[in-house]
Amino acid sequence: MHREHDLLSGSIAGTLARLALPNLFAVLSLLLYHLTDTFFISRLGTQPLAALSLTFPVTLVVSSVALGLGAAMSAQLGRLLGEGDRAQGRQFVSHGLLLTMVVVGVFAFGGALTIDPLFRLLGADEALIGLVHDYMLIWYLGVGLLVLPMVGNQALRATGNTFTPALVTAVAALVNAILDPLLIFGIGPFPRLEMQGAAIATVISWMLTFVVALYMLTGRHRLLARINPARLRDHWRRMLHIARPATLSNLLNPVANGVLIALLARMDTDAVAAFGAGTRIESLLLILVTALCGALTPFIAQNLGAGQQVRAAKALMGSIHVVLLAQLGIYLLLWPLAPQLAALFSTDPNVVHYLTLYLRWVPAAYGTLGVVILLAMSLNAYHRPMSALMLNLARLALLLLPGAWLGSQWLGVEGVFIAIPLANLAMGGACYLLARQVAEPATLPQQQRA
Numbered sequence: 001m002h003r004e005h006d007l008l009s010g011s012i013a014g015t016l017a018r019l020a021l022p023n024l025f026a027v028l029s030l031l032l033y034h035l036t037d038t039f040f041i042s043r044l045g046t047q048p049l050a051a052l053s054l055t056f057p058v059t060l061v062v063s064s065v066a067l068g069l070g071a072a073m074s075a076q077l078g079r080l081l082g083e084g085d086r087a088q089g090r091q092f093v094s095h096g097l098l099l100t101m102v103v104v105g106v107f108a109f110g111g112a113l114t115i116d117p118l119f120r121l122l123g124a125d126e127a128l129i130g131l132v133h134d135y136m137l138i139w140y141l142g143v144g145l146l147v148l149p150m151v152g153n154q155a156l157r158a159t160g161n162t163f164t165p166a167l168v169t170a171v172a173a174l175v176n177a178i179l180d181p182l183l184i185f186g187i188g189p190f191p192r193l194e195m196q197g198a199a200i201a202t203v204i205s206w207m208l209t210f211v212v213a214l215y216m217l218t219g220r221h222r223l224l225a226r227i228n229p230a231r232l233r234d235h236w237r238r239m240l241h242i243a244r245p246a247t248l249s250n251l252l253n254p255v256a257n258g259v260l261i262a263l264l265a266r267m268d269t270d271a272v273a274a275f276g277a278g279t280r281i282e283s284l285l286l287i288l289v290t291a292l293c294g295a296l297t298p299f300i301a302q303n304l305g306a307g308q309q310v311r312a313a314k315a316l317m318g319s320i321h322v323v324l325l326a327q328l329g330i331y332l333l334l335w336p337l338a339p340q341l342a343a344l345f346s347t348d349p350n351v352v353h354y355l356t357l358y359l360r361w362v363p364a365a366y367g368t369l370g371v372v373i374l375l376a377m378s379l380n381a382y383h384r385p386m387s388a389l390m391l392n393l394a395r396l397a398l399l400l401l402p403g404a405w406l407g408s409q410w411l412g413v414e415g416v417f418i419a420i421p422l423a424n425l426a427m428g429g430a431c432y433l434l435a436r437q438v439a440e441p442a443t444l445p446q447q448q449r450a
Contacts, residue, residue, distance in 0.1 A: 016292070023162050037180065111136070142207075149214075263408055323367060342355035370428075
């Protein structure tokens with residue numbers, strides 16, 4: 001019996017905990033990448049930190065594509081494994097990774113050719129554009145070593161193995177943390193490369209994840225098979241059915257961040273630096289949500305594939321309630337510590353002021369934001385990716401961005417930071433009601449179903 005069948009039995013809470021705990025360490029490791037770069041680059045001054053902040057929407061675009069492809073891999077492979085069709089599952093993994101190679105190649109090539117005009121459009125002046133170019137050119141050249149393991153690891157997670165991807169990610173993050181100060185500041189025999197050094201350290205760590213992911217897929221789990229031209233088109237169609245709306249949904253977030261950065265850049269460059277640091281801290285504060293998302297998708301997909309709709313629905317609602325309570329507790333702890341935390345990421349008093357405002361306002365609605373994220377990820381497993389896309393589009397285009405613009409007109413930078421939690425609070429409440437509608441038909445007794 002294969003490991004994937006473990007998701008179809010046992011207690012829901014116990015199974016989700018077993019899946020989510022390694023995801024928790026994996027997310028912490030990924031955050032270490034971002035926080036390490038932010039911490040050491042901030043020691044170079046406000047301008048390099050602002051340049052790094054400007055790269056965040058663009059790096060998120062590529063990461064969003066990878067997450068969309070990974071969501072499709074997890075949801076579709078989980079269904080196949082739940083149905084007991086492992087042979088077709090192996091072919092699906094091979095075809096999905098081939099599609100990933102094509103997509104990431106196009107993005108990397110196009111991105112490397114458009115660094116200067118794109119970042120000028122995002123608000124980079126002549127003082128920042130050179131710093132951005134130093135970082136992004138190397139990042140684009142190595143990004144394939146990031147995206148392929150991200151999608152491949154989703155295949156491993158779909159089998160119920162969340163431990164191996166977490167362990168490899170942790171080791172890679174440690175390598176990046178060691179190399180960052182050596183290459184940024186030129187310690188010992190290493191040259192002082194500053195922004196380029198941060199990018200090189202990241203790419204080297206990606207190489208490690210690529211090698212191990214390839215070994216696990218081809219060796220231990222044997223999840224790769226020869227390309228089958230007869231099934232290639234159908235598998236790409238099934239992959240894209242979820243990947244396209246999931247990618248678009250993920251892309252909305254960096255696009256919205258880009259708009260917010262452009263809005264802040266027209267008021268104060270220090271606010272841009274604070275916003276960039278704040279979004280990285282946000283990832284840490286939402287770590288439970290991210291870990292549960294990684295557990296929920298394969299859990300729901302496999303159980304739906306095996307016809308266990310009640311089990312899938314209970315997992316969704318239980319995860320939502322846990323997130324609401326946990327994020328409230330985190331916010332109550334964060335409030336008094338906001339100034340001290342802000343001071344860790346900058347020595348500039350103005351940046352510290354803005355970052356403190358961000359940490360006081362934005363995390364107030366992380367619980368309801370978590371509801372939005374969990375529901376959207378679960379809808380992919382339910383094979384309703386367009387519904388997930390519409391939820392995110394409504395949150396950003398109808399609530400967050402118009403609210404941020406109005407807030408900037410009334411209260412400046414602080415108004416932008418107030419508008420963000422208000423939008424998340426409104427959309428999170430609506431998504432809670434929608435989640436109950438998704439779950440209720442499965443949990444009703446048979447005679448009560450319409």
